[in-house]
Amino acid sequence: NAEPVSHVFIHHTLNPDQCHNQAECVAAVQRVQNWHMDGRHWCDIGFNYLLGGDGRIYEGRGWYAVGAHTLGMNDKLVAIALIGNYESVAPPKKMLDLAQK
Incomplete structure (x- = not known):
C-alpha cells in the first residue's frame, strides 16, 4: 500500500552495460550495492528502487527508508x-514505461 510522493528523482547506475534478464539485473544491483557500501561506506544501496532492462523492479532501500542519492x-x-x-x-x-508506473 504505497503512499503518494511529491517528487521522484530518476538516476542511472552508470554500469557500463544494460541488463537484459533477471540474472544480469540481479548481478548489476549487487554490484551497485557493493560499490555504495564498500566504496562510499553507506549502510546500503543508495536508491529506493532500480529498474532493469528485463522489465522488473528491484527493491533497493524500499519505500520507507531514506535513500542516499541526491544531496x-x-x-x-x-x-x-x-x-x-x-x-x-x-x-x-520498456524501462521508461516501467518508470512511469
Missing part, C-alpha cells in the same frame, strides 16, 4: 535508478 533531497523524494549507462544513449522504451 540535500534524500529525505524529500524517492530515487529510482535505471540500470545501465544512459549518458549517450536513451534508456529502452
Whole structure:
C-alpha cells in the first residue's frame, strides 16, 4: 500500500552495460550495492528502487527508508535508478514505461 510522493528523482547506475534478464539485473544491483557500501561506506544501496532492462523492479532501500542519492533531497523524494549507462544513449522504451508506473 504505497503512499503518494511529491517528487521522484530518476538516476542511472552508470554500469557500463544494460541488463537484459533477471540474472544480469540481479548481478548489476549487487554490484551497485557493493560499490555504495564498500566504496562510499553507506549502510546500503543508495536508491529506493532500480529498474532493469528485463522489465522488473528491484527493491533497493524500499519505500520507507531514506535513500542516499541526491544531496540535500534524500529525505524529500524517492530515487529510482535505471540500470545501465544512459549518458549517450536513451534508456529502452520498456524501462521508461516501467518508470512511469
